[in-house]
Amino acid sequence: MQLQQLVDKVEPLFDEAVVDGDDDELFASGYLRGHFDLVVAQLEMAGESDAEKLFPALQAAVSQTRHELTPADQAHIDNLIQRLQARAAA
Amino acid sequence: MAKPASPIVDNLQAAAVHFNEQGVPVSDTFDDIYYSNDDGLAESSYVFVQHNGLIERWQNLRAEECFVIAESGFGSGLNFINAWAQFEQHAPASARLHFVSFEKYPLTVDALRQALSRFTQLAQYSQQLVAVYPLPVAGLFRCRLAQGRVTLDLIFGDLLHTLPRWQQQAKASVDAWFLDGFAPAKNPDMWQSSLYQGMAVSAKPDASFATFTAVGAVKRGLQAAGFQVEKVPGYGRKREMLRGQLSSADKPQQKASNPRTPAPVAVIGAGIAGLNTCYALQQRGIETILISTAVADGGSGNRQGAVYPQLHAEATPLSDFYHAAFHYAQHWYPQVAADHCHFDGLLQLAFNPQRERRYRAVAARCPAALAIWQTAAQLRQQTGLAIQQDGLYLAGAGWLTPAALLSSLLARFRGQHYQQTVTQLQPCGSDWRLSLANGSDIVASQVVLANAHAATELLQPLAIELPLRPVRGQVTLVRASSEATSGLADNAKVICHKGYLTPAWQGVHCVGASFVRGDTDVSIRASEDQQNIDSLREQLPDIAALEVVSSRAAVRCSTPDHLPIVGALTAAPGLFTLLGLGSHGLTAAPLCAELVAAALCGEPAPLLPQLSERLAPQRFAAKRGE
Ligand SMILES: Cc1cc2nc3c(=O)[nH]c(=O)nc-3n(C[C@H](O)[C@H](O)[C@H](O)COP(=O)(O)OP(=O)(O)OC[C@H]3O[C@@H](n4cnc5c(N)ncnc54)[C@H](O)[C@@H]3O)c2cc1C
Ligand SMILES: C[S@@+](CC[C@H](N)C(=O)[O-])C[C@H]1O[C@@H](n2cnc3c(N)ncnc32)[C@H](O)[C@@H]1O
Numbered sequence: 001m002q003l004q005q006l007v008d009k010v011e012p013l014f015d016e017a018v019v020d021g022d023d024d025e026l027f028a029s030g031y032l033r034g035h036f037d038l039v040v041a042q043l044e045m046a047g048e049s050d051a052e053k054l055f056p057a058l059q060a061a062v063s064q065t066r067h068e069l070t071p072a073d074q075a076h077i078d079n080l081i082q083r084l085q086a087r088a089a090a
Numbered sequence: 091m092a093k094p095a096s097p098i099v100d101n102l103q104a105a106a107v108h109f110n111e112q113g114v115p116v117s118d119t120f121d122d123i124y125y126s127n128d129d130g131l132a133e134s135s136y137v138f139v140q141h142n143g144l145i146e147r148w149q150n151l152r153a154e155e156c157f158v159i160a161e162s163g164f165g166s167g168l169n170f171i172n173a174w175a176q177f178e179q180h181a182p183a184s185a186r187l188h189f190v191s192f193e194k195y196p197l198t199v200d201a202l203r204q205a206l207s208r209f210t211q212l213a214q215y216s217q218q219l220v221a222v223y224p225l226p227v228a229g230l231f232r233c234r235l236a237q238g239r240v241t242l243d244l245i246f247g248d249l250l251h252t253l254p255r256w257q258q259q260a261k262a263s264v265d266a267w268f269l270d271g272f273a274p275a276k277n278p279d280m281w282q283s284s285l286y287q288g289m290a291v292s293a294k295p296d297a298s299f300a301t302f303t304a305v306g307a308v309k310r311g312l313q314a315a316g317f318q319v320e321k322v323p324g325y326g327r328k329r330e331m332l333r334g335q336l337s338s339a340d341k342p343q344q345k346a347s348n349p350r351t352p353a354p355v356a357v358i359g360a361g362i363a364g365l366n367t368c369y370a371l372q373q374r375g376i377e378t379i380l381i382s383t384a385v386a387d388g389g390s391g392n393r394q395g396a397v398y399p400q401l402h403a404e405a406t407p408l409s410d411f412y413h414a415a416f417h418y419a420q421h422w423y424p425q426v427a428a429d430h431c432h433f434d435g436l437l438q439l440a441f442n443p444q445r446e447r448r449y450r451a452v453a454a455r456c457p458a459a460l461a462i463w464q465t466a467a468q469l470r471q472q473t474g475l476a477i478q479q480d481g482l483y484l485a486g487a488g489w490l491t492p493a494a495l496l497s498s499l500l501a502r503f504r505g506q507h508y509q510q511t512v513t514q515l516q517p518c519g520s521d522w523r524l525s526l527a528n529g530s531d532i533v534a535s536q537v538v539l540a541n542a543h544a545a546t547e548l549l550q551p552l553a554i555e556l557p558l559r560p561v562r563g564q565v566t567l568v569r570a571s572s573e574a575t576s577g578l579a580d581n582a583k584v585i586c587h588k589g590y591l592t593p594a595w596q597g598v599h600c601v602g603a604s605f606v607r608g609d610t611d612v613s614i615r616a617s618e619d620q621q622n623i624d625s626l627r628e629q630l631p632d633i634a635a636l637e638v639v640s641s642r643a644a645v646r647c648s649t650p651d652h653l654p655i656v657g658a659l660t661a662a663p664g665l666f667t668l669l670g671l672g673s674h675g676l677t678a679a680p681l682c683a684e685l686v687a688a689a690l691c692g693e694p695a696p697l698l699p700q701l702s703e704r705l706a707p708q709r710f711a712a713k714r715g716e
Contacts, residue, residue, distance in 0.1 A: 014402075015448035026455070030404025037408065038709060041650035045557050045710040 006051035007040055010084045017080060028076030031069075035061045036084075055085060102228045102246055105195040115166060115205045119195065122272040124165045124205060126326065131209055133302070133325040134172045141300035141322065141333040142266040144173070148181040154375030156186040156693060160260075160292060161268035162249055162285060164191035166205035167223075169268055171215040174240055184375065188241045190260070190694055192249035194280075196226045222421045225457040229410055230256070231417050232684060232696040234425060238373045243694060249280065252698065253288035259702065260292045260694040267293065269301035269332075274308055281308055286315035292694075295338040304330035354379050354505070355690065356524055356534035358512050358548070359541035361390035362492060362675050363668045365499040366683035367538050369426070374691055378505040379532060381512055381524065386496040388542055389644045392565055394592040394600040395676045396584045397423070398436050398487035400652075401461060403451030407704040408652055412674065413460070414697060415681040420486055422680040423495075430495040432593070433488035436584040437469055439481040439629055449482040460484065473585065474577040476632040489584050489592050492676060508532070512541075515548045515665070522664055538686055540668045542647035543610070552662055557650050557710055558670055562609035564618040564643040565602040568636040570594075576634030587629045589622055598639055601626055603673075612643040648672040656682045657706040658689050666690060667707050 014033050017025070039057045062077060069077070106118035115124040126133040139145065151157060157177070161169060170189050177187045197205065202223060206216035224231035224244055230252075233242040245252050267289045274281045289299060289312075301308065304321055309332055312319050317334050324331040355371055357364050360382030371378045399416035402409035423431040440446035453463035461484050469477045500507070514525040515537065524532045539545045543560040570578045578594060585591045592600040604618040619641050627633065649655060649670040659665040666686050671678050684696045685705065695702050703709065 012444045014404075015444040015451075026404045026451075030402065030406045030409075033402065033404060033406045034408075034704075037406075037651035037653075038704070041557060041710055044650045045555070 001051040003040070003043060003049050003051050003054060006054055006088055010087045011036075013084055013087050017083065024072060025076055028073055028080055031073070032058075032062070032077050032080050035065075051088075055081070055088070102226050103195055104226050105197045105201065107197065107201055109204065113208050115197070115201065117195075117272065120272040120276045122276045125168050128326050130168055131172060131212075134169050135176070136325045137302045137331055138169055138268045138270070138300050139173060139176055141331070142268075142298045144266060145176065145180050147265070148177055148185070151181050151185040153182055153184045154186070155182075156188050156374070156691075157181070157266075158188045158190070158264045158294075158694065159266050159268060160264045160289070161189070161191040161270055162280065163271045164193035164196070164244060165270070166197060166202055167191075167216075167219050168206065168209065169270060170242065171206065171209075171212050171219055173268075174235070175212055175215050177240070178236070186239050186241070186374070188243070188693060190243040190245065190256075190264075192245045192247075192252060194246075194248045196224075196244075196246055198226070199223050224417055225459055227413060227457065227460075228405075229414055229701075230696065230698050231414060232681065234418070234422055237425070243696065245698070249288075250282060250284055254284055255699050256694070257288045257291045258699050262292070262294050263692065263694050264289075264292045264297055265294055266297060267299035269299055269308075269312075274303055274305045281305075281311070283311050283314065286311040286317070290315040290317065290336060293336045295336060298333070298335045300331070300333040302328065302331050304332050308332065354534055355536045355538065356381060356522070356532060357538045357540055358382065358524070359388075359539070359544075360385040360496065360500065360507075361388045361540065361542065362496065362679040363390075363542070363671060363682065364538075364540035365496055365503070366679045367540055367668055367686055368503050368505065369499060370683040370687035371690070372504060374687055376687075376691070378503075379534065380503060380505060380507045381510055381526065381532065382507075382541070383511040384509065385500055386493045389563075389646050389671075389675060390496060391493050391644060392600065392642060393491060393493060393567060393598070394489050394595055395492045396436060396487070396489050396586065396590055396592065397431070397433070397676045398438075398484050398584075398586070398674075399460075399677060400674060401452045401456065401482075403448060403455050407701060411653060411697070411701050411705070412677060414701070415678045416487070418681040418684070418696070419677050419679075423490055427490075427495050427498055430498065431488065431490040432582070432595075433486055434582040434593075435472065436484045436487035436489075436586060437464070437472065437477075437481050438484070439469075439477065439479040439585065439587040441479060441587045441629065446480065453482055459486065473581045473583050475581055475585070475630060476577075477585075477630065479587075479629065487584070490676060491595065512548060515552065517662070517664075520664070536664045536666065536690055538666045538668060538690075542669060542671070543645060545667065545669050552665075554659060554661055554707075556655055556667070556669065556707060558655070559648045559650070560608060560610045561646040561648050561672075562606040562611060562643060563603040563646055563673075564615060564622070564641055565600050566619040566622040566641050567598050567639045568601055568623070569598055569639050570633075571635040571637055578634065585629070587625070589625045591626055591630075599636075601636070604643075605673075610645050612645065614641045614643055618643075646671075646673055646675075651704075651709075653705055654678055654682055655705065655707050656685050657702065659707050 107115045112127045222233040228247040230245045318337045319334040321330045354377040356379045399412035464483045465480050511527040512524050516523045522537045543558045570576045601622045655670040688695045
């Protein structure tokens with residue numbers, strides 16, 4: 001799959017995930033969405049159109065700032081990444 | 091609890107206040123007054139104006155110089171409007187005042203109005219402040235006052251989080267600190283060494299400070315941060331207060347702030363980006379040359395365009411940026427070009443389930459003055475149109491006439507304007523040489539690229555690559571066949587769905603807009619007119635027959651993360667970008683132009699670093715290796 005196709009496929013999940021989100025879930029979603037947008041842009045700039053690279057790059061970006069987060073936030077973010085991956089695989 | 095990763099989402103609490111018998115606001119949280127019961131105004135003048143030596147310093151300002159004040163605790167804004175009023179009295183007419191204030195618990199606008207109402211001699215200032223006062227959302231909000239002569243940056247959030255970030259972009263830029271706050275005994279949390287350090291880092295070498303308190307811990311904290319501190323008699327019954335300045339000798343040499351830029355600066359492109367930049371530079375007294383192939387020929391040449399923020403329910407960089415940009419644009423346009431803007435409301439229809447979820451969540455999180463959720467029935471009432479969907483309603487958003495606005499901005503531009511295409515950009519000593527299509531050259535100390543996707547060609551020879559993606563769009567201008575009976579004539583609100591419909595202007599509506607990635611062709615296509623109208627009919631099946639009057643196609647310049655590319659190009663000192671405005675250039679451009687101007691002049695930036703870094707051209711280079 002092309003990167004852009006994958007992005008179009010999983011991006012709506014962010015809007016879906018916020019429906020009944022409490023403050024912590026909203027924080028996790030906003031945090032991840034910020035990273036997601038930037039990672040996509042960076043991959044594009046690096047001439048990467050291969051969708052396979054998206055999740056490893058997202059994981060790497062998130063883990064660089066992991067120390068800023070509480071364990072509860074980390075758990076929300078990991079959960080959301082898993083849901084994005086599931087959507088990608090669907 | 092605050093989230094360290096993004097203080098932007100600090101949960102902001104409105105101030106809990108009541109007014110005492112003297113009419114002075116009192117904090118319920120801190121059990122302390124906002125200003126003196128006796129004479130708040132006189133105390134403000136005594137402590138902050140007099141003991142920072144402001145009158146004399148203002149009288150000695152050079153023409154067009156900018157004086158920067160920073161304050162802890164904006165409160166009712168009394169110190170601010172007092173400083174502003176006295177600045178107008180004493181400073182040269184062309185000098186500017188830039189006031190930055192930190193506030194953790196903003197007063198509601200009603201409390202602010204009430205708190206200031208007793209200072210009738212300052213009524214004209216309070217009224218202007220009330221008109222631009224931001225909504226209670228964490229972040230930095232720039233307010234433009236006194237026709238741009240006065241800039242107020244309000245930073246909502248705990249200063250212990252926001253100041254350490256803000257100071258990174260405001261090193262050696264502050265002339266005077268107003269160290270205000272509730273009494274240290276009542277609010278010890280705020281009076282911390284990181285506050286004093288932030289004051290020192292942001293202070294110019296000759297900066298002063300003043301504070302109403304004389305508490306020993308404050309004195310020692312200021313001294314430890316590098317200030318020379320002096321005790322002087324306090325106001326009224328208060329025995330002592332502190333004043334002083336940075337002891338420059340102890341201070342590591344910092345770059346001279348507010349460097350006067352050697353003129354001129356060249357701006358390439360006369361769309362909304364370029365003309366806003368010219369405006370911001372001209373306001374700062376910087377000689378500017380504008381070079382553009384044509385005026386209002388690109389994306390900015392449309393007859394009508396919508397102005398509104400893109401909001402997420404979560405605090406994403408995109409949503410935070412657009413909220414800040416919208417706040418600025420919402421006041422900037424009416425101040426600068428009232429005839430060209432119509433901010434009478436805008437609705438965003440929930441045209442699919444994801445949008446519905448997002449809009450509902452946005453409405454649940456946003457202040458109602460920004461966005462509310464409305465049912466289809468309510469929207470029908472708002473517009474008089476047969477709307478079928480629920481949606482988000484933004485009362486302060488609306489539309490403007492970009493092409494007409496640009497002519498008006500250009501007419502007020504006092505610099506030189508060359509209607510020419512720049513064919514090459516080359517370094518030339520510490521300057522830049524711009525080659526024009528007619529064979530002539532222009533040399534500029536700094537260059538702002540505001541020429542949308544065409545910037546790619548100019549940057550390529552310099553080995554600078556930015557992900558600027560052209561996206562073709564076409565708008566269809568229509569007249570309703572039975573305007574009077576269709577209800578279209580009475581609707582004053584923009585209706586956004588997948589596309590958008592503007593209210594009639596001189597009898598003609600604008601129906602937008604097609605979206606073709608990678609296409610730079612601007613010829614008119616009947617198929618896209620049809621698409622625009624079909625997509626509108628999906629939302630408003632009952633609408634009258636529409637007669638196509640004309641069409642216009644142009645190219646948007648978008649970016650992969652949907653944020654503009656704004657700031658200094660570190661690989662090419664002296665080059666700045668204001669590019670990638672995508673589909674929301676009208677909303678983003680005024681604040682982006684301030685960001686460029688601030689970077690160019692060494693002034694405090696209109697965004698906190700976590701956002702300005704997300705707009706910076708360097709963001710696309712991924713950090714590798716960890
Ligand atoms: C169909 C359509 C509908 C839109 N609707 C809206 C809307 O409702 N609301 C909204 O906010 N936005 C809307 N947009 C987006 C908006 O138009 C853009 O975001 C905005 O106009 C971009 O402004 P700009 O100044 O960056 O670029 P442009 O307006 O494209 O200006 C670029 C300028 O650079 C000049 N130039 C280019 N190359 C050179 C060179 N080498 N030398 C000299 N000059 C050069 C051009 O002559 C031009 O003056 C729409 C866009 C389209 C296409
Ligand atoms: C005495 S009032 C300021 C009066 C104000 N300067 C005026 O002119 O009205 C103190 C202000 O500091 C604010 N404040 C308290 N703790 C803060 C913190 N940690 N960060 C930012 N502002 C804070 C309070 O909410 C209050 O508005």
